[in-house]
Every structure is written in structure tokens, then in C-alpha cells.
Amino acid sequence: MSEMVEITVNGAQMQASKGSLLIDKLLDENIHIPHFCYHQALGKDGNCRMCMVEIEGQKRPQIACDTPIKSGMNIRTKGENIEKVRRDILELQLINHPIDCPTCDQAGECKLQDYYMESGFYESRVNIDNKTNHEKRIDIGSNVMLD
Ligand code: FES
Incomplete structure (x- = not known):
């Protein structure tokens, strides 16, 4: 059995297994932590950067999916600074993503949509006319549609 250590998350003290992943x-603990590329069954990837948290003593926010737990860690998952960081990362994700929610099969079950809704419906700095592909279907025959 691994050693249990004391950590603080958003001001609440708790026990955690030393060396296990913070995420x-x-x-x-059902603490809201946005994430795309991490799954408990598949492990860490560290690409999306959405799981950023503030850790006392660290200069920059860290990704929770690649942070092993250490004794005495003081972690913040909420607050103006970390929410701004996540919002900026989300904006980066959205730059290269089509905005075809009305025609997307994943709409309504999409973390990208959920996190965007959470982040406050901010106004896009990107020209969205170039990002909608809803007219991508091409009729290539009497019974065939290319999509
Ligand atoms: S969940 Fe993607 S970097 Fe942590």
C-alpha cells in the first residue's frame, strides 16, 4: 500500500496517495477539472493543457494529469488566474476546430462545447465565417453523398 500524504485542494485538506497523479x-473527489486528453483507463497524454492547476510554490500553472502528488501540496483549481489560463487554452483549441455544432453528431455530448459554455460565452476573436463547414456535403451521384 502506498504512503498517504496530506494535501490541500481549494482550501480543503485531504489525504492522497503519494506519487499518484493529481488529476x-x-x-x-469530484472536483471539477476540465480535461480532454486524459482518461483514467488510458493514462496521461499531456497534450490538451486543459487540466491546468495552480500549485503553491510553482511559478507557472501545471497540468494535473502529469503531476505526481507530494506531501504538503497546496493546489487551486478555481480562481481568476487559473480560469483565465484555461480560457486561453480553450480559445487555442477552438481556433482549429470547426464550428459545426448544429450538424455535428457529438453535439450535446461534447466536452469542448461544455467547457465553452462554462467559460462564459466570450466573444470570438476569430472570423467564424471561415470556420463553418456546414456546406461540405457534395452530391456525387443519385444515391451517394460525400460528407
Ligand atoms: S488532460 Fe490533457 S493535458 Fe492534462
Whole structure:
């Protein structure tokens, strides 16, 4: 059995397994932590950067999916600074994503949509006319549609 250590998350003290991933602890405790590329069954990837948290003593926010738990860590998942960081990362994700929610099969079950809704419906700095592909279907025969 691994050693249990004391950590603080958003001001609440809790016990956690030393060396285990911070994101697992946050998910186990039902603490909201946005993430795209991490899954408990598949492990870490570290690409999306959405799981950023503030850790006392660290200069910059860290990704929770690649942060092993250490004794005495003081973590913040909420607050103006970390929410701004996540919002900026989300904006980067959205730059290269089509905005075809009305015709997308994943609409309504999409974390990107959920996180965008959470982040406050900010106005886009991107020209969205170039990002809608809703007219991509091409009729290539009497019974065939290319999509
Ligand atoms: S969940 Fe993607 S970097 Fe952590």
C-alpha cells in the first residue's frame, strides 16, 4: 500500500496517495477539472493543457494529469488566474476546430462545447465565417453523398 500524504485542494485538506497523479485525486473527489486528453483507463497524454492547476510554490500553472502528488501540496483549481489560463487554452483549441455544432453528431455530448459554455460565452476573436463547414456535403451521384 502506498504512503498517504496530506494535501490541500481549494482550501480543503485531504489525504492522497503519494506519487499518484493529481488529476486522479481531483476526479475521485469530484472536483471539477476540465480535461480532454486524459482518461483514467488510458493514462496521461499531456497534450490538451486543459487540466491546468495552480500549485503553491510553482511559478507557472501545471497540468494535473502529469503531476505526481507530494506531501504538503497546496493546489487551486478555481480562481481568476487559473480560469483565465484555461480560457486561453480553450480559445487555442477552438481556433482549429470547426464550428459545426448544429450538424455535428457529438453535439450535446461534447466536452469542448461544455467547457465553452462554462467559460462564459466570450466573444470570438476569430472570423467564424471561415470556420463553418456546414456546406461540405457534395452530391456525387443519385444515391451517394460525400460528407
Ligand atoms: S488532460 Fe490533457 S493535458 Fe492534462
